[in-house]
Amino acid sequence: MSNIDLVRMGIKNLWRRKLRTFLTVLGVMIGTSSIVVMLSLGFGLSESFTEQISQWGSLTTINVYKRWQDPSMPKQKESKLDETAVLAFKAIPNVEAVSPTLETYGTIKTGRYVANVPIKGIVPEAMEAFGFEVQEGRLLNDNDELTILFGGGMSNNFYDPKSRVWREPKIDLMKDRFTFTFDQDMGYNYGGGMGNEKPNYKEYKIKVAGVLTEGNWETNYGVYMPLREVQKLMVEKAKAEDPKSRPSKETEYEQINVKVNDMKNVQAVQDAIKDLGHEAYSLNDQLESMKKTAGTIQMVLGGIGAVSLIVAAIGITNTMVMSIYERTKEIGVMKVIGASIKDIKRLFLLESTMIGIIGGVFGVALSYILSFFVNKFSGVFGDFLGTGGESKISIIPIWLIFAATAFSALIGILSGYFPAKRAMNLSALEAIRTE
Amino acid sequence: MDDLIVLKNLRKIYKMGDEKIVALDDINLNIGKEEFLCLLGTSGSGKSTLLNMMAGLEKPTRGEIIVNKLHLERMNEKDLTNYRQRYIGFVFQSYNLISTLSALENVSLGLIFKGIPKSKREKMAKTMLINVGLGNRLHHKPSEMSGGQQQRVSIARAFVGDPSIVFADEPTGNLDTKTTFEIMNLITSMAKESNQTLIIVTHDTEISVYANRIVYMRDGNIEKIVANEKAEGEVV
16 A cells, blocks of 8 residues: 555545544644643743843853862862963863953043943953954954953943032043043042052053943943053052062963853863862853753643643544544455555554644644743733843744654654554454444 | 365364354365356355355364465465455445445555555546446445445445455345346356456355356355356346
């Protein structure tokens, strides 16, 4: 019996009992869509966790710190964040860029406005790799001297110290002239402190290279400068505070940032860095645990959804068994006029599989509709649940569509197996005699 | 004359609870090619059981069934399916047409299992239905046809695959006298035309006169075999 005839016959048989086929298909549809929608909620949850965390900073950046030396464990490797460490990090596979950072605090002034800001030193050529983007101007380059890059949210950090109420400062970050000093009190007139002699900080004229796009909380409220320049400034700061101080020959960094090419490699790189004896953190740590939570919730939801698919599977079996009772005589006749038991088995399996596939396809379509409505009203729910309005509550990945359809087809095959076996084993003679 | 079917010491016992019923006792029979044989007997004589065994629908308790040198008693279900597809056609008393299929579809059903493509099998089925005089009933469902017409469809179904042997189990049992003769004339002429062996089971002596040989059966044994010289031609 050729496949095309088999399919033709199967469709005909299903079509013969339209209502029953429809109801069985409906069962599978509801079963499939309940699983898909439940799982999609899990994916949505996981996605919104990722989104939340990515607001805190880049997910592919690892921050490396010096490890605290435990005196009780003297054999620990010494953790030294110097050029050697930078080179070692660069050698780790999947590392895209490495940038040591230094951070110091100071005041930036323009006109009557001032801002107290962290000044972050960064290696200019690594900026692009670390995902810095400008909304105006350009990124830093190696030749920049006393040149800064403003964080995306910086314009709101300026204030007028003489004003009692905060007003939005009228500043053009690109065009106005800015000066920088380590003097945190600049702008305030304390008029000679409490006998403390104030260090005589220099005031620097600074150039602005550009303004970063408004991104995450990490970059919004900082000012970036080439690392070399920050080092220079810090030396001068130390001199101003204590003229006798000598800058140490070897530069050690407070922190080294390592950029990994893909999120899935972050864990491995992080482990490698820890093996070198340093302390390493990434947002991946939080993300992992949150994703685990999301996964558990998803499993529970999927399990609830699966119950209805099991019920649907029983429905298919029931339909097929009923169908065999009705068609007993027909099966007998087919056997006598030359149908092999294999043909009979294939026919019944095909019918149940078709119920599964049709139910699966329409079930997926139904889940899209449900998912659409869930997301449409997610603004209301999202705020309520605290997942934020940005991300969708229900996400159906493409692979899930195929997986769900394949799974419902499999359910069809499994539920048809027992009835098909029954049909196969019917005695042709007895089958013919039934009325 | 070559023997197409050879039955040796054939025995069949049914178990009904604790009771054993001997359906066939000890049957020895040779049936030649292109022969028209009639198994005649009352109900319970074992004639239907014998027919079913030759069609490969039942297994003997003991003995041999050799058709065209093939031992049916040794075949598994798959081989029996092949045997049925290649060698036999079957006409039932109660027609056994599939009620949801049209006459054309019923006739071509057997060809589907043989794997014959759609256009070819529909052509074959159509030719066969025209041969049995139902050229204007191709797309009628069984419920829209008379008993005689339904049996014609059933005959068309049995003959469409050009089998070597056609079995008919009380083919006229449900029909009136006039239709009985029509059907018998049809079935015999068709078998003769394509040189097929025809084996009919009946309790009706009027039908047996069509046959070359009449096998009288009683209580699972062959009582007597009568050759019928005048059987040739149609009975009016």
